[in-house]
Amino acid sequence: MEILVCARRVPDTSENEIALNSAGNDIERDELVYSINEPDNYAVEEALQIAARAGGNVTVVTVGGEDDEEILRREMAMGANHGVLITDGAFAGSDGRGIATILKAFVQKGNYDLILTGVQAEDGAAQVGGMLAAMLDYPFASLVNAIEVLDGKKLKISREIEGGNKEMNEIDLPCVLSIQTGINEPRYVGMRGIRAVASVPIPTYGAVELGVAAGTVGEAAAKVKRVDYFVPTLGRGAEMLEGDREENIEKLLQLVAAKGGLK
Amino acid sequence: MMARIFAYIVHRAGVAEDTAAELAAAAIKVDAAAPATAIVCGWGAELDAVCESLRASYAEVWKIANEALAYPNAELIRKALVKVLPPGCIVLVPHEHFGIDLAPGLSIKTNAAFVSDVLAIEGIEGADLKVVRQEFGGQANAHVRCDISSGAVITVRPGACKPLEGASLGGAVVDKSADVGTVNAGRRYLQTLVAEAGDVDITKHAVLVSVGRGIQEKENIAIAQDLADALGAAVSCSRPVVDAKWLEKSRQVGSSGKTVKPKVYLACGISGAFQHLAGIKGNPFIIAINKNPKAPIFQVADVGIVDDILEFLPELTNKVREMRGVSAK
Numbered sequence: 001m002e003i004l005v006c007a008r009r010v011p012d013t014s015e016n017e018i019a020l021n022s023a024g025n026d027i028e029r030d031e032l033v034y035s036i037n038e039p040d041n042y043a044v045e046e047a048l049q050i051a052a053r054a055g056g057n058v059t060v061v062t063v064g065g066e067d068d069e070e071i072l073r074r075e076m077a078m079g080a081n082h083g084v085l086i087t088d089g090a091f092a093g094s095d096g097r098g099i100a101t102i103l104k105a106f107v108q109k110g111n112y113d114l115i116l117t118g119v120q121a122e123d124g125a126a127q128v129g130g131m132l133a134a135m136l137d138y139p140f141a142s143l144v145n146a147i148e149v150l151d152g153k154k155l156k157i158s159r160e161i162e163g164g165n166k167e168m169n170e171i172d173l174p175c176v177l178s179i180q181t182g183i184n185e186p187r188y189v190g191m192r193g194i195r196a197v198a199s200v201p202i203p204t205y206g207a208v209e210l211g212v213a214a215g216t217v218g219e220a221a222a223k224v225k226r227v228d229y230f231v232p233t234l235g236r237g238a239e240m241l242e243g244d245r246e247e248n249i250e251k252l253l254q255l256v257a258a259k260g261g262l263k
Numbered sequence: 264m265m266a267r268i269f270a271y272i273v274h275r276a277g278v279a280e281d282t283a284a285e286l287a288a289a290a291i292k293v294d295a296a297a298p299a300t301a302i303v304c305g306w307g308a309e310l311d312a313v314c315e316s317l318r319a320s321y322a323e324v325w326k327i328a329n330e331a332l333a334y335p336n337a338e339l340i341r342k343a344l345v346k347v348l349p350p351g352c353i354v355l356v357p358h359e360h361f362g363i364d365l366a367p368g369l370s371i372k373t374n375a376a377f378v379s380d381v382l383a384i385e386g387i388e389g390a391d392l393k394v395v396r397q398e399f400g401g402q403a404n405a406h407v408r409c410d411i412s413s414g415a416v417i418t419v420r421p422g423a424c425k426p427l428e429g430a431s432l433g434g435a436v437v438d439k440s441a442d443v444g445t446v447n448a449g450r451r452y453l454q455t456l457v458a459e460a461g462d463v464d465i466t467k468h469a470v471l472v473s474v475g476r477g478i479q480e481k482e483n484i485a486i487a488q489d490l491a492d493a494l495g496a497a498v499s500c501s502r503p504v505v506d507a508k509w510l511e512k513s514r515q516v517g518s519s520g521k522t523v524k525p526k527v528y529l530a531c532g533i534s535g536a537f538q539h540l541a542g543i544k545g546n547p548f549i550i551a552i553n554k555n556p557k558a559p560i561f562q563v564a565d566v567g568i569v570d571d572i573l574e575f576l577p578e579l580t581n582k583v584r585e586m587r588g589v590s591a592k
Contacts, residue, residue, distance in 0.1 A: 011399065014476050014503075014534070017557045018402035027403055096367070096377060119363075123398045125379045130367030139338055139449030142364045156453070160519050161360045164458030164512050169336075172449035178363075182506035223376035223410040232397065232404040232559065238551060238567030245575060248568050249582050252550060255566060259548040261470040261494065261527035262586075 001056035001149070003047040004112040005080070006103055006129070007040035008062055009071040010122040024228045036071040039118025043179035045186040046147060047116055048079045054149045057081040059110070063091060063102050072202055077193035078186070088206035093219025100131035101217050105210035107136060114155075115176045119143055126178065133176035141171055142178040265387075266414060267349060268299040269325075271356045271365070272317060273335070277309035279316055282357035282419075284426035287320040289355055289419050291427070292384035293392060298322030298432065299355075302347075304340050306333035314436045320427070321434045328440040331447070337364035338448035345372045347442045351414040353392075358418035359518065366418045375414035378407060382423045387411070400536055401559035420537060421518075461513020463497050469526045470496035473516060475539075476503040477532015477553060477572050484509055486576045487531060493583040499523065501539045517542040532572045535560030552576075 011018070011032040019028045036044075047058040059082040060075040062068050072083030086102055094102065107115060117129035119142060126142065133140030145166070146158035152173070159167040160180050171177075207214060215221060241248040256262050270286035272279050283301065290299030301321040303314050306328055314326045327343055348354065354369065356362040358380045370377035382404070383395040391408040392415065398405055409415055465471060472491040478484060484498065491498045498514065505515045516523050517539040524545030531552050533539065540563060543549070551564035554571045561567040568575070 013400040013402060016399075017555050018399045019557070020403065027399065097371070100371070122400070124396070124400075126363045127367040127377060127379055130364070131371050131377070134341075134368035134371035140364075140368055141338075141450055143360055158456070159360065159364070161455070162518060163522075164515065164520050166456040166458075167360075168453040168456060170451045170453055175449065181502065185508065223413075224378055225408050227393075227406040227408055229398075229403045229405050232401065232562060238549075238561045238564035240561070240567045240569070245570060245578060248570070249575075249579050252566065252568065252579065253582060253586065255548070255550065256470075256494075256527055256529075259527050261496075261548070262583075263495065 001050060001054045001113045001152075002111055003051060003056060003058045003114045003116065004107065004110065005040065005043045005047050005058065005060045005075070006062070006115065006117045006132075007044065007060050007071060007075060008037045008118075008121050009034050009064060009068045010037045013122060020229050020231065024230065027229060034067075036074060037118050037121045039120065039179055039181050041075070041118075041186050042181050042183050043116040043118050044075045044078060044080060045184045046179055047114075049184060050114070050147060050149060056113070059084060059112075061086060061103070061106060063087070063094075063099055069202055073194055073197050073200075074189055076197040076200060077189045083200075083202045085202050085204045086206075086210070087204055090207045090212075090214050090218050093222055094217050095222035095224040096125055096127035097131055097223070098217040098221055100128050100135055102210065102212055103128065103132050104135045105212045106205060107132070109210065113173045115174070117176070117178050119178045119180050129176050129178035136176070139171050139175040140177070141169060141175070143180045144177045145180045145183045147177070147183075265294050265297045266411060267352045268293055268297050269302050269348065269352055269354045270299050270321070271344075271354060271362070272301050272303045272313065273357055273359070273361055274303065274305065274309075274313040277312040279313050280357070281426070282359070282421050283317060284320055285421065285424040286355045286357065286419060287430065288427050289384055289424040292386065292424070293353060293355075294387065300325055301434070302344065303327065304329070304332045304335065304343060306330050318434045318436065319432060320430045322432050323434045324436045325439045326436050327443055328438070329443055329446065331445070334452045335361055336448065336450065336452045337361060338450045339446045341365055341369050341372060342446045342448065343443045344369060346444070347439050348373055353411060353414060354416045356416065356418045358420050362418045366416050370416035373414060373416065375416050376409045376411060377416050378409045379418040381417055381419050384424075392417075397537070400534055402557055422541065459513060461511050463514065465497050465499040465514055465516065466521055466523050468497040468523075470494055470529070471499045471516070471523060471525045471527070472496050472529045472531065473499040473501065473533060474504055474531050474572075475501040475533030478504065478509070479573065481507070481509040483573060486573065486580075490576050490580040490583065493580050493587065501533045501536070530560050530564065531576060533560055534558045535563060
């Protein structure tokens with residue numbers, strides 16, 4: 001089974017306090033810790049486990065820039081056979097549809113049975129996998145949290161639905177699946193593993209190699225554009241306790257008692 | 264002329280989900296002058312009941328009856344919708360597991376723009392619809408412009424739009440089933456496996472000590488359990504804790520976990536993703552403890568403390584034990 005995983009390098013929201021820049025048009029990126037998008041890492045682990053059971057190869061592809069090579073090497077250190085960087089100035093500012101258009105062109109250069117993406121990235125859009133599938137006319141399933149290879153032509157999959165229930169489906173290959181976190185336990189990657197793949201060449205593809213027409217991708221083709229960022233104000237905001245720890249604990253317990261939580 | 268607006272209705276056992284009324288309100292935010300049409304796919308008496316229930320809140324209800332759609336397989340429903348939707352229309356879909364399955368591909372097949380997980384719709388400016396989205400796990404909001412000149416598919420976050428009171432549009436039910444005909448897809452629904460009950464029923468507890476990624480490792484769950492024991496509470500958690508296999512799925516609060524209605528909810532090291540907040544009902548008193556002052560949980564909590572839970576919780580537990588010791592005398 002030839003498996004392609006589409007991955008992305010993102011600011012790690014669990015490691016960062018996100019602040020807006022002074023212009024409000026972007027977040028402050030200087031001090032950010034970047035890592036592979038967490039669901040994408042689960043997708044790579046799942047691909048590796050499927051390849052180990054059913055045979056085949058795992059390729060990890062990302063659309064981005066030079067800095068994004070680090071996640072390809074990280075996933076190759078996990079065991080992915082190939083990493084591919086798709087990069088071109090013409091791709092900058094692409095919306096979800098633009099990214100899916102670029103990936104479609106890459107998919108059509110290969111011969112993949114199974115294409116995995118993470119369920120969503122840091123923008124929470126959860127869009128590229130479903131778009132890519134529709135462009136390729138492949139079946140699609142989102143929020144996948146278990147995969148069983150039935151034979152060379154189909155899979156049995158579980159989707160995460162409401163209340164922790166699982167929706168079981170059969171899906172024909174080739175297909176596109178978006179992978180939910182928790183589907184497996186991604187293996188640890190040590191510095192030694194990353195060093196071992198440090199000099200493996202990573203092929204790059206641009207618009208010309210992929211045969212992507214300039215007008216179909218990039219900022220000019222994007223129908224969806226971010227205007228600015230602003231600080232969210234979802235609720236009324238918490239009353240912040242700003243005493244020392246002992247004072248905060250006192251106050252917290254008074255409040256819990258007042259709300260009937262200390263009986 | 265303004266594009267026609269449709270709302271995709273998610274329903275179960277003959278009853279429309281709350282998102283049906285929310286999308287009716289969202290459609291008015293897009294264009295108050297263009298009455299929205301509900302689209303309902305399904306089969307049998309349940310479908311008819313859902314269609315009937317929507318007549319008050321929608322100007323028209325399109326019914327697509329098809330035995331193959333008795334279970335909402337998004338792959339089949341996408342094919343059905345492509346056959347009936349007029350070009351250039353705007354389709355609103357709830358951003359939950361079904362909408363996530365359906366909407367991105369639908370936008371490709373209808374050649375429409377796609378914006379997902381919209382929190383607020385600010386209205387139309389020229390050829391663009393202006394909306395609000397959230398990024399970075401809720402740590403930043405963004406204004407987004409979407410060119411709707413060739414139509415749009417928009418997924419709307421459940422709970423984000425307040426349903427309208429007392430609508431009585433009296434929309435007619437229009438049967439579009441014949442336009443769909445037979446549909447088939449490379450993905451077939453088999454069955455639904457209901458979640459296992461688990462050792463502790465977190466839905467029955469008045470006080471929950473809920474832990475998130477901030478608990479950092481499995482061994483630290485004991486810190487939360489100690490506090491829960493002292494308080495007579497149960498330990499619940501957010502998704503990353505289950506993903507890491509530190510607690511069972513039955514302990515997870517959220518849209519893909521349990522819906523809880525405690526009196527007091529102690530959110531410890533939980534960032535506050537909307538999927539997690541969706542599982543907290545009944546307006547409990549929420550106390551959030553998180554070392555990241557920007558954590559979205561502080562926007563919805565009643566009381567917030569910026570501190571490291573690994574240090575804070577043991578001290579809190581000691582204090583509770585001390586109090587209990589005193590009050591027992």
